[in-house]
Amino acid sequence: MAKTKRTYVCSECGGTSLKWEGKCPHCNAWNTLDEVVQTPADAHRFAPLAGASPVQALSDIEARELPRQPTGINEFDRVLGGGLVPGGVVLIGGDPGIGKSTLLLQTLASLSRNVPVLYVTGEESAEQVALRARRLELETGKVNLLAEIRLDAIMTTLTQARPKVAVIDSIQTLYCAELSAAPGSVSQVRECAAQLTRLAKQTGTTLVLIGHVTKEGALAGPRVLEHIVDSVLYFEGDTHSAYRLVRAFKNRFGAVNELGVFAMTDKGLKGVSNPSALFLSRHNGAVAGTCIMATQEGSRPLLVEIQALVDTTHISSPRRLSVGLESTRLAMLLAVLHRHAGVATHDQDVFVNAVGGVKITEPAADLPVLLAILSSLRNRPLPDGLVVFGEVGLAGEIRPAPRGQERLREAAKLGFGKALIPRANAPRQPIEGLEIWAVDRIDEAISRLRET
Numbered sequence: 001m002a003k004t005k006r007t008y009v010c011s012e013c014g015g016t017s018l019k020w021e022g023k024c025p026h027c028n029a030w031n032t033l034d035e036v037v038q039t040p041a042d043a044h045r046f047a048p049l050a051g052a053s054p055v056q057a058l059s060d061i062e063a064r065e066l067p068r069q070p071t072g073i074n075e076f077d078r079v080l081g082g083g084l085v086p087g088g089v090v091l092i093g094g095d096p097g098i099g100k101s102t103l104l105l106q107t108l109a110s111l112s113r114n115v116p117v118l119y120v121t122g123e124e125s126a127e128q129v130a131l132r133a134r135r136l137e138l139e140t141g142k143v144n145l146l147a148e149i150r151l152d153a154i155m156t157t158l159t160q161a162r163p164k165v166a167v168i169d170s171i172q173t174l175y176c177a178e179l180s181a182a183p184g185s186v187s188q189v190r191e192c193a194a195q196l197t198r199l200a201k202q203t204g205t206t207l208v209l210i211g212h213v214t215k216e217g218a219l220a221g222p223r224v225l226e227h228i229v230d231s232v233l234y235f236e237g238d239t240h241s242a243y244r245l246v247r248a249f250k251n252r253f254g255a256v257n258e259l260g261v262f263a264m265t266d267k268g269l270k271g272v273s274n275p276s277a278l279f280l281s282r283h284n285g286a287v288a289g290t291c292i293m294a295t296q297e298g299s300r301p302l303l304v305e306i307q308a309l310v311d312t313t314h315i316s317s318p319r320r321l322s323v324g325l326e327s328t329r330l331a332m333l334l335a336v337l338h339r340h341a342g343v344a345t346h347d348q349d350v351f352v353n354a355v356g357g358v359k360i361t362e363p364a365a366d367l368p369v370l371l372a373i374l375s376s377l378r379n380r381p382l383p384d385g386l387v388v389f390g391e392v393g394l395a396g397e398i399r400p401a402p403r404g405q406e407r408l409r410e411a412a413k414l415g416f417g418k419a420l421i422p423r424a425n426a427p428r429q430p431i432e433g434l435e436i437w438a439v440d441r442i443d444e445a446i447s448r449l450r451e452t
Contacts, residue, residue, distance in 0.1 A: 008033040009186040014224040036187045066253065069164065069206065072110030075262055075271035076103065078300070079233060079246050081254015084165060086204045088253060089197045091171075091226065092246075093211040093219045094235025099244050099262070100210050103269050104167045105133060105143075107208075112142035115164035118157070122149040122173030136268045149183065151176045151192050155199055163205055168196065170210040171225075184212075193228050226250065237357050243278055244269060245358065248298070258298035276414060279304040279356035286384055289376030292416070293368035294389045294407035295360055301403070301410035303387065305355040306365065308372035313349045324354030325365060333392060337370055340396030341443045345377065364401035366392035367420070370442065371449070383452045385417040390425070396442045400424035408434060420445060 008017045010033055015026030017033060024032050068083030077083050080090070094100050101124075108117045121129050126147045133140045144161065148154055151174050158166060168174070174192040175183040182188070193209065200207045209229065211219045219226060226232050232250040237243055246260040261275035272278060280292065280303060289308045294301060306325075313319065322330050330352060337343045352369055354360050367390035375382050389407055391399040401407070404425030411419060412434040423438040430436075439445040 007036055009036045010034075011186055012223055014186065014190065034186055036181055036185065068253075069111070069115065071107045072113075073103075073107060073269075073271060075260035076107060076246070078298075079248050079258045079260040080231065081248075081251055081258070084206045084208075085230070085253045086164070086206060087201050088206050088231065089200050089229040090206070090208045090231040090233065091211050091219070091229040092208065092233045092235070093213045095213060098235045098237065099264060099269050100235055101169055102132070102136070103246075103262070104169070104208055104210065105129070106136065106138060106268050108143050108165065108167060109133070109138040109140055111165050112140070116144070116161070117142070118144045118146060118161060118163040118166040120146045120148060120154055120157075120166060120168050122147075122168075123170055135266075138268075149173050149175060151195060155195065158199060158205060159203065162203060165206045165208070167208045168210065170212060171196075172212045190224055190228075193225050197228050236359065241357055243272070243357065255298050259300060259302075275300075276303040276410070279354070279358055281305050281307075281355050286381035288379045288381045289372055291368040291372040291375065291382055292387045292411075293360075293365055294387050294411050294419075295362060295364065296401070296403050296407060301406045302358075303411060303414060303416075304358055304360065306368045306372045307353045307355060308369065308376045309351040310345065310348045310373055310376040313347055318345070318347065319349045319351070321350075322352040324357065324359050325352055325369065326361060329363075329366070330369070332394070333366055333370055334373070336392055336394060336396060336442065337373070340441070341446055343374060343377065343446075345373070348377065362401070363391040363399075364389045366390065367398060367422075367442075367445065371420075371445070374446065382449065383418060385415070386420060387411040387416045387418070388420045390420075390422040390439075392442055398422045398439055398441060398445065408436075420448065 008020050010024040010026060012029040012032045013027040015024060017025060020033055023030050066085050068085055070077055070083040092100055108119055111117050126145055129145060146157055171189060171193055172184040175188050176191045179187055179191055196207055213219055230252040231248065234247050234249060236245040236247055242264050244262045244264060248256050248258045250256060261272040262269040263272055291306045293304050293306050295304050320330050334345050334350065350373060368388045370392060371382060371388055389401050391401060393399055400422045404421060405427055408419055408427060408431055412431050417433060418435045418437065420437045423440050426436055426438040437448055439448055
């Protein structure tokens with residue numbers, strides 16, 4: 001009988017080490033090495049991969065568009081890039097209770113009208129899934145259900161039933177009998193994901209894997225898990241809020257950073273047709289410290305309200321806090337405001353927030369953030385109906401943002417009458433109902449607002 005081998009695998013990068021160390025020698029992450037007992041692999045385990053394909057010239061290979069299967073949920077299709085692709089593997093992560101299982105059960109109920117589907121549950125019993133479907137009032141007469149965590153039984157069912165779409169809830173609950181490690185360990189997650197992906201490519205079944213997340217919000221398990229699959233989606237939003245955001249971080253069949261907006265109701269998740277309305281607060285009158293920003297999430301322009309609060313500090317080190325925006329960029333913007341516009345905040349606490357729980361990572365939020373801070377500091381509201389976007393450089397210049405025309409059209413469609421934008425984004429043809437204020441520098445933008 002062959003001897004077992006003990007190694008230590010990093011849960012962050014998947015690197016292996018022969019002995020335990022406090023820091024991973026591959027990615028330098030601390031306390032991420034987990035002990036794994038490895039058994040000799042079966043010689044025929046990867047037999048389907050044996051045999052090399054002939055070498056071909058890239059120009060001789062016929063490229064064809066893969067047909068997509070719409071899910072029936074428009075916001076989910078938007079994030080996927082138009083629908084599910086045959087043989088594709090999608091990984092969905094998110095906090096517990098945020099709505100992953102609910103959304104996928106709704107998706108299978110919609111798909112079951114046209115194609116055979118299978119729901120594999122390893123976390124809940126069949127009765128619990130049936131109770132959820134009944135509560136959501138879904139038509140599940142054609143939705144097949146399998147309560148199983150053994151990988152060999154699941155793969156046998158997938159091979160025999162040949163569903164077009166299958167959901168695995170969740171990948172951390174599965175275990176391969178050939179490995180002695182516990183379910184959810186690095187080796188089990190990696191092996192189960194690899195074998196399921198290989199089966200999906202061979203049979204053309206679309207697999208959707210639900211993954212747990214760590215307390216930091218990243219997908220649990222080895223980082224190689226995200227490289228194996230074709231698409232990685234994340235659920236965002238506060239569980240105490242009625243709205244959920246689904247964002248694509250990787251998509252081999254579509255654009256990344258696409259955003260789907262859902263509202264959680266007693267009948268499940270419903271797509272939001274006008275998400276800009278969620279991120280705009282409704283004030284009775286003009287309020288100081290607010291600025292409307294036109295942002296771009298994938299192919300969708302959104303209007304988001306940026307709020308700032310500037311108050312005299314009572315401690316030696318003023319606080320700088322941002323929610324939904326890059327916190328490291330806030331200190332830099334305040335330095336630019338002081339150096340190139342003569343506005344000092346060294347004795348002020350500065351708090352910045354993006355309304356609605358949305359996370360904005362693009363630098364086009366620089367100018368709206370600075371104008372919201374200036375409005376709060378002077379206690380003077382910005383002009384009504386004003387929308388702003390633009391990146392601010394260290395030299396005080398205002399740089400253009402991508403897809404400026406789409407942002408301006410979205411603002412005009414929602415009734416905004418003025419736009420303060422970088423001069424390089426000024427449209428060649430006027431946009432009906434929208435007055436354009438094009439500026440080159442931050443001091444010029446502030447002077448333009450003083451004139452109104």
